[in-house]
Amino acid sequence: MIPPGETIGILGGGQLGRMIAMAAAQLGYRCHIYAPEADSIAAEVSAAFTHAQWHDTEALARFAADCAVVTYEFENVPVAPLSAIGDVPLHPHPRALETAQDRLTEKHFVVSLGGRPAPFAPVASAADLAAAMAGIGTPGILKTRREGYDGKGQWRIMEPGDADGLDLPEQPLIYEGFVTFLAEFSVILCRGADGDIRYFDSPENVHAGGILSVSTVPAAPEVEAQVPAARELAARIAETLGYVGVLTLEFFATGDGPVFNEMAPRVHNSGHWTIEGALTSQFENHVRAICGLPLGDTRLAAKGVEMRNLIGDEAHDWPAILSDPANHLHLYGKAAARPGRKMGHVTRLTLG
Template identity: 80%
Template sequence: MIAPGETIGILGGGQLGRMIAMAAAQLGYRCHIYAPETDSVAADVSAAFTCAEWDDAEAMAAFAADCAVVTYEFENVPVGPLSALGTVVAHPHPRALEIAQDRLSEKRFVSDLGGTPAPFAPVDSKLDLMAAVSGIGAPGILKTRRDGYDGKGQWRIGSADDASALDLPDTALIYEGFVTFFAEFSVILCRGTDGDIRFFDSARNVHENGILAFSGVPAPANLLEQVPAARALAAKVAEALDYVGVLTLEFFATENGPVFNEMAPRVHNSGHWTIEGSVTSQFENHVRAICGLPLGSTGLAARAVEMRNLIGDEAHDWATILSDPANHLHLYGKAAARPGRKMGHVTRLTLD
């Protein structure tokens, strides 16, 4: 067990790291942020900050020397440089990062465990793309295998002509067939060092322009019917990886059951509602897990909970939002607003 008063290292300096650090502070832990960006909103609420490149082995080793355990706030932390952590334990294991960082590896891994992803094919050339469109059909989506998020690194392919006219980027790609679905949802679990798994309620998720805009619990009945199968798959993923911490799998709810979309080996935007809406938030349970503490209850703290992201540079009337006692405002401390950037979120509780 990592005792309160010790330091948790967090790789990545964004809002997820910020919320992990805030939850850790409530349990008596210090946090040390490692990130290459100078404007870290996680560092703003943490005890220490190392601003260095991922491949700076000396800086990474010095960071590790200050930490009792290390975790990640986003899945694109390069795995190779983590060898500089030495004997300091990283939760979850870097293998989870390796799989989640490559969409092809991720889908093959989940397929091997019995999951059902959208039909897919690797694309390394124009000939590969044309063959994938012919075999899988169109419409579909061409994605970079690495680094894409919030709709970035994606191209919609409506026909073979669209595929033929596209100038392919010089990177590994994957083509995915469209999935006909009636809702999107996520399964968020937390697994402790002793193998104990706790599931949070699955929220109905709504995306706008490829970015999560809304999550709400409880989800509609027809979506909830698909949660047990999705949870079973998520548990298989966690157990196969001997996972420790919060793990998220996103799904499409279809007439034929849940279709796997992607996994995130970290706390997740679709679980932000748990800060006020669950007995124990995803952030606190993540800290509990990586420190070897017992996991907390994931039960609902309200009859219904809604979370809406505050995205981009749209003006908001903070006084009006805060005047409603059912609303809980979270601003991430980001100085510059721009289209598509997550600036904060509002959680609304229904208690009666």
């Protein structure tokens, strides 16, 4: 157990790190941020900040020497340099990063545990893409195997002609068939070092332009009916990885049961509603897990909860948002709004 007063290292300096640091401070911990960007919004609420590149192993070693435990808020942290952290505990284990960083590896891993993703095929050339489209069909979506999020690094192919003349990036790709779904939902769990697993209620998610727009709890009945099977897969993944901390899996609810979409080995945007809407937030439970503390109660704190992301200029409406006393506003302190950038979120509780 890591007692309050010690320092938690956080790899990544964005809004997830900011909210982890705020939850850690409530429990009496200091946080030290490590990020390659100079303008870290997580560092603004933390005790220390190391501004250095991911492959600077000397800087990583100095950072780790100040920490009792290290975690991350960003799944694209390069794995190889993390050996510089040495004997300082790193949660979740880097094997979770390695699995989630490559979409092809991730899908094979999920299939090996009995999960069902959309049909998929690796793509390294135009010939591979043509073969994948012939085998899986269209419509489909072409994605980079690594990095890319919120709709970035993705190309929708609605019919075969859409691929003609497509300028493929010089990196490994994956082609996935479209899934006909009723709704999208998340399974958000927290697993302690002792193997204790707590689940948050699964939010029903609505995306716009590839970016999460709204998460609602409880989900519709047809979604709720598929949550138990999705949780079983999530538990197998967490146990196989020896996972410690918050893990999020995104699913499509379909007429044939849940279809796996992707996993995030970290706290997740679809769990932001838990700050006000659960008895213990995903951020506090993540801190509890990585520090070896007992996990908190994940039950709903209200009859229902809705979380809406504030994208780009939507954050400028904060006076109107605050004029409704039922709204809980979270602004991330980012200096410049731009299309597709998450500037904050607002949560509403249904109490009766």
